[in-house]
Amino acid sequence: MRETILAILEKNSKINVADLAAMLGEPEAAVANEIAEMEKEHIICGYHTLINWDKTSEEKVTALIEVKVTPQRGNGFDAIAERIYNYSEVNAVYLMSGGFDLTVMIDGKTLKEVALFVANKLAPLESVLSTSTHFVLKKYKDHGTILDVLQNDERMSVTP
Amino acid sequence: MRNPLSDKVVGIQPSGIRKFFDIVSEMKDAISLGVGEPDFDTPWKIREEGIYTLEKGRTYYTSNSGLKDLRVEICSFLKRRYGLIYDADEETFVTVGGSEAIDLAFRAMLNPGDEVIIPQPSYVSYLPCAVLADGVPVIINLKEENEFRLTGEELLSAITPKTKILVLPFPNNPTGAVMTKENLQEIADICIDKDIFVVSDEIYSELTYGGKHCSIASIPGMKERTIVINGFSKSHAMTGWRLGYACGPNNIIKQMVKIHQFAIMCAPTNSQYAAVEGLRNCDADVENMRTEYDRRRKFMLTKLRGMGLKCFEPFGAFYIFPNIAKFGLTSEEFAMRFLEEHKVAVVPGTAFGDSGEGFLRMSYASSLNNLKTAMERLEIFIKSLN
Numbered sequence: 394m395r396e397t398i399l400a401i402l403e404k405n406s407k408i409n410v411a412d413l414a415a416m417l418g419e420p421e422a423a424v425a426n427e428i429a430e431m432e433k434e435h436i437i438c439g440y441h442t443l444i445n446w447d448k449t450s451e452e453k454v455t456a457l458i459e460v461k462v463t464p465q466r467g468n469g470f471d472a473i474a475e476r477i478y479n480y481s482e483v484n485a486v487y488l489m490s491g492g493f494d495l496t497v498m499i500d501g502k503t504l505k506e507v508a509l510f511v512a513n514k515l516a517p518l519e520s521v522l523s524t525s526t527h528f529v530l531k532k533y534k535d536h537g538t539i540l541d542v543l544q545n546d547e548r549m550s551v552t553p
Numbered sequence: 554m555r556n557p558l559s560d561k562v563v564g565i566q567p568s569g570i571r572k573f574f575d576i577v578s579e580m581k582d583a584i585s586l587g588v589g590e591p592d593f594d595t596p597w598k599i600r601e602e603g604i605y606t607l608e609k610g611r612t613y614y615t616s617n618s619g620l621k622d623l624r625v626e627i628c629s630f631l632k633r634r635y636g637l638i639y640d641a642d643e644e645t646f647v648t649v650g651g652s653e654a655i656d657l658a659f660r661a662m663l664n665p666g667d668e669v670i671i672p673q674p675s676y677v678s679y680l681p682c683a684v685l686a687d688g689v690p691v692i693i694n695l696k697e698e699n700e701f702r703l704t705g706e707e708l709l710s711a712i713t714p715k716t717k718i719l720v721l722p723f724p725n726n727p728t729g730a731v732m733t734k735e736n737l738q739e740i741a742d743i744c745i746d747k748d749i750f751v752v753s754d755e756i757y758s759e760l761t762y763g764g765k766h767c768s769i770a771s772i773p774g775m776k777e778r779t780i781v782i783n784g785f786s787k788s789h790a791m792t793g794w795r796l797g798y799a800c801g802p803n804n805i806i807k808q809m810v811k812i813h814q815f816a817i818m819c820a821p822t823n824s825q826y827a828a829v830e831g832l833r834n835c836d837a838d839v840e841n842m843r844t845e846y847d848r849r850r851k852f853m854l855t856k857l858r859g860m861g862l863k864c865f866e867p868f869g870a871f872y873i874f875p876n877i878a879k880f881g882l883t884s885e886e887f888a889m890r891f892l893e894e895h896k897v898a899v900v901p902g903t904a905f906g907d908s909g910e911g912f913l914r915m916s917y918a919s920s921l922n923n924l925k926t927a928m929e930r931l932e933i934f935i936k937s938l939n
Contacts, residue, residue, distance in 0.1 A: 397848075400844075401848065405921075408921075412852065412921070412925060414855075415851065415852045415855035415856055415859075416848040416849070416851050416852040416855075416921075417851060418851040418854070418855060546592065546919075548588050548590060548592070549574065549578070550574065550577040550578050550583065550585040550587060550588065550898060551570060551573050551574040551577050551578075551585060551587035551588065551898055551900060552570070552574070552587070552588055552589040552590055553568060553570045553589050553676060553677045553678075553726075553904070
């Protein structure tokens with residue numbers, strides 16, 4: 394049941410427990426309980442909203458930064474990752490395979506704000522060897538959802 | 554002027570669903586649970602292949618029986634999914650949707666006066682197609698108490714010396730009923746004993762829940778007397794591509810291809826290339842759609858039963874078939890009032906045969922939001938009837 398609940402919530406965290414229980418064919422209390430358990434175990438880490446900020450008046454820039462670092466004996470990449478993810482400007486940090494070590498996603502109001510963060514905070518960190526900053530120009534699809542398309546049902550309304 | 558028309562054609566009743574469509578299409582803001590096709594777009598891989606094929610200029614006829622690659626993929630699909638073994642050249646051909654295959658099967662097999670047993674409620678085209686092919690339809694009214702399965706007893710009581718074909722429409726539109734292997738064995742024994750052929754319409758075979766589809770042609774002794782009809786419309790959400798296929802004994806397939814050759818020439822080339830991709834690389838897409846339908850199916854079942862409606866659990870297709878007889882309205886009255894008073898379109902069971910009286914077909918090939926709103930409105934409506 395857990396995986397099914399998660400698969401549904403991942404696509405629609407707004408769904409209420411009654412509907413979720415109906416979709417699973419399980420009692421409401423059992424589903425509510427399972428969700429509570431998963432929140433406690435931090436399997437469910439939060440409920441977010443997918444927003445197309447481009448359609449608002451809010452100024453917002455997102456940057457993807459490729460970071461090369463020196464891993465530390467005993468801690469590997471975890472200690473340096475922690476020093477980076479604790480900054481509130483940092484939205485996501487992933488350890489990567491391949492040509493660099495960490496992907497750091499940063500949200501800021503202006504290009505300058507993000508660039509200064511990289512120059513003043515990220516790049517000077519002792520273990521950081523190099524950074525390469527890429528700004529996001531347009532988000533087409535995020536979290537499996539195409540952002541700028543309204544889905545219309547073009548089927549004929551009644552068919553055999 | 555002489556009467557320009559054929560008496561046979563004029564005598565055929567137009568589909569009962571048509572009238573309903575006309576009314577619903579006037580209502581712009583109605584929620585429709587009346588749609589008999591997937592609400593998913595065709596998986597992108599398939600659409601992309603269609604585009605690519607056009608770019609390459611593959612815009613010519615294919616052979617009458619369809620692209621060899623497609624026939625080979627169809628046979629390998631039928632083998633891996635249902636254990637059916639068919640020869641891609643001798644026993645398989647590609648049609649314009651499953652519906653063409655239904656028409657061709659009747660035309661290739663029936664002589665005037667031959668009887669065709671049609672279990673109902675079922676898809677609207679079996680009966681008129683049988684009549685157009687000079688067959689005589691014999692209806693079996695399937696029963697809710699049997700979960701709309703066909704029983705051996707029902708079949709035996711409909712058989713006469715003139716019976717030639719049994720239509721086996723499972724997983725069923727409109728009821729969502731499926732036949733288990735045991736059910737099919739019982740039917741197969743009778744067909745073999747009475748020397749009856751089966752036209753098995755398995756267009757919803759990929760949409761079964763809680764158990765894999767079983768084809769009657771996989772039962773020993775049945776392959777030689779069964780035409781299996783299937784297609785891409787439901788499994789791969791490809792209704793508009795118009796692509797289906799038929800498999801069966803060579804002597805019947807050969808005659809079906811003959812009619813197809815003169816009447817149609819070949820199925821759309823573009824669709825055929827796209828479908829090859831669908832069978833090669835889209836099992837996961839099919840699985841995802843099935844998973845989504847299954848969730849909505851359970852949602853609908855829970856909601857309908859929760860508001861006190863009698864409703865058997867459907868294990869196939871994307872329809873649910875609640876019993877509304879207790880409200881004292883006919884299916885058509887119920888559906889019409891529900892539409893007029895609450896702007897939700899459902900199809901009266903009677904559109905699929907007289908035995909659909911007292912039932913509604915609700916399609917859950919619609920977004921969860923739509924289903925939810927429709928169920929809220931249904932609950933309000935049935936409270937107003939009590």
